[in-house]
Amino acid sequence: MIELKGLTKRYGEKVAVDHLTFTVRPGVVTGFLGPNGAGKSTTMRMLLGLDHPTAGDVRIDGKRYAQLKDPLKYIGALLDAKAVHGGRSAFHHLLCLAQSNGIPRARVHEVLDTVGLTAVAKKKAKGFSLGMGQRLGIAGALLGDPEILMFDEPVNGLDPEGIHWIRNLMKSLAGQGRTVFVSSHLMSEMALTADHLVVIGQGRLLADTSMADFIRQNSRSYVRLRSPQRERLLDVLHEAGVTVAEAGDGALEADGTSAEQLGELAARHQLVLHELSPQQASLEEAFMRLTAESVEYHAHTAVPGAPGSGPGAPTSGPGAPTSGGALPGAGGPGWGEGWQRRRKGA
Numbered sequence: 277m278i279e280l281k282g283l284t285k286r287y288g289e290k291v292a293v294d295h296l297t298f299t300v301r302p303g304v305v306t307g308f309l310g311p312n313g314a315g316k317s318t319t320m321r322m323l324l325g326l327d328h329p330t331a332g333d334v335r336i337d338g339k340r341y342a343q344l345k346d347p348l349k350y351i352g353a354l355l356d357a358k359a360v361h362g363g364r365s366a367f368h369h370l371l372c373l374a375q376s377n378g379i380p381r382a383r384v385h386e387v388l389d390t391v392g393l394t395a396v397a398k399k400k401a402k403g404f405s406l407g408m409g410q411r412l413g414i415a416g417a418l419l420g421d422p423e424i425l426m427f428d429e430p431v432n433g434l435d436p437e438g439i440h441w442i443r444n445l446m447k448s449l450a451g452q453g454r455t456v457f458v459s460s461h462l463m464s465e466m467a468l469t470a471d472h473l474v475v476i477g478q479g480r481l482l483a484d485t486s487m488a489d490f491i492r493q494n495s496r497s498y499v500r501l502r503s504p505q506r507e508r509l510l511d512v513l514h515e516a517g518v519t520v521a522e523a524g525d526g527a528l529e530a531d532g533t534s535a536e537q538l539g540e541l542a543a544r545h546q547l548v549l550h551e552l553s554p555q556q557a558s559l560e561e562a563f564m565r566l567t568a569e570s571v572e573y574h575a576h577t578a579v580p581g582a583p584g585s586g587p588g589a590p591t592s593g594p595g596a597p598t599s600g601g602a603l604p605g606a607g608g609p610g611w612g613e614g615w616q617r618r619r620k621g622a
């Protein structure tokens with residue numbers, strides 16, 4: 277496993293990593309999330325001894341990276357796919373890594389095959405596309421057959437088939453009992469891959485929890501109801517003590533009650549329903565809500581004339597998509613204010 281204790285890194289005045297303490301465990305894929313500049317790459321570099329902590333400690337199976345003999349046999353990492361000598365072929369790049377870590381030559385052929393680069397093994401790395409470079413980096417990580425794997429943005433540049441492949445690869449590595457630690461900004465991909473999440477913002481730990489708990493704790497789930505007898509339905513819901521917000525498109529949003537209970541309530545009062553749909557926020561929505569206050573780099577300039585860029589564009593409140601669309605909190609810490617206001621009838 278990977279253990280961080282009070283890990284801190286300062287660059288002059290800038291605190292890039294701020295007292296991080298968490299453990300990455302075997303047998304699951306752990307996603308490492310955070311907005312741009314949150315300190316993910318710095319953390320990963322310290323893990324590999326490429327940067328020295330200002331304070332604190334990080335251990336791989338109880339040892340510092342520098343204490344590992346043949347480190348590729350303990351931990352394989354993809355940090356920067358471009359960190360390859362462009363004049364070397366894929367085969368020779370991997371062979372150099374293998375020879376410096378006591379790994380047999382035959383293993384180079386095996387990993388080239390695993391990542392689908394056998395046909396271009398003799399080609400110079402400088403001619404590789406972004407996706408081919410990523411695959412070569414992943415081959416390097418797998419070379420020593422390590423129990424711990426770490427990937428920084430592994431799907432960057434991969435085509436859909438490649439993304440599917442790396443997702444299954446990470447899951448199967450974790451399924452074999454290995455420790456898999458992966459960073460990505462692609463929330464939809466992370467939602468499909470990771471079982472556990474570590475989230476940081478401005479260098480500090482924001483969450484260390486299972487995927488399911490993270491979404492539950494950082495998002496709102498509710499049930500959407502539409503009925504041609506809307507006013508009667510509102511009365512029935514109020515009488516039953518259900519908290520209701522108005523969605524803006526005529527629908528109602530009920531909090532704290534299941535779709536089953538609401539359906540039965542409506543049936544008891546002979547109310548017709550045209551919609552009864554549970555809504556669960558996405559990982560992206562939950563992530564943006566949690567990290568809204570630690571986002572350092574905001575884009576403020578809307579593209580003139582672009583749909584949705586004008587002053588009337590819905591962001592929250594009536595007309596705004598409630599899940600999977602516009603992201604509550606995307607513009608700041610106001611997530612939930614729109615629906616809270618509507619809930620209170622303001």
Ligand SMILES: Nc1ncnc2c1ncn2[C@@H]1O[C@H](COP(=O)(O)OP(=O)(O)OP(=O)(O)O)[C@@H](O)[C@H]1O
Binds near residue numbers: 291314315317319
């Ligand atoms: N060598 C360095 N010298 C000075 N500042 C640095 C250095 N490396 C990183 N930083 C700063 O530390 C902070 C964290 O950077 P880091 O690259 O670790 O973030 P990140 O979470 O990986 O970001 P991204 O998602 O954009 O890749 C940033 O403010 C960055 O500018």
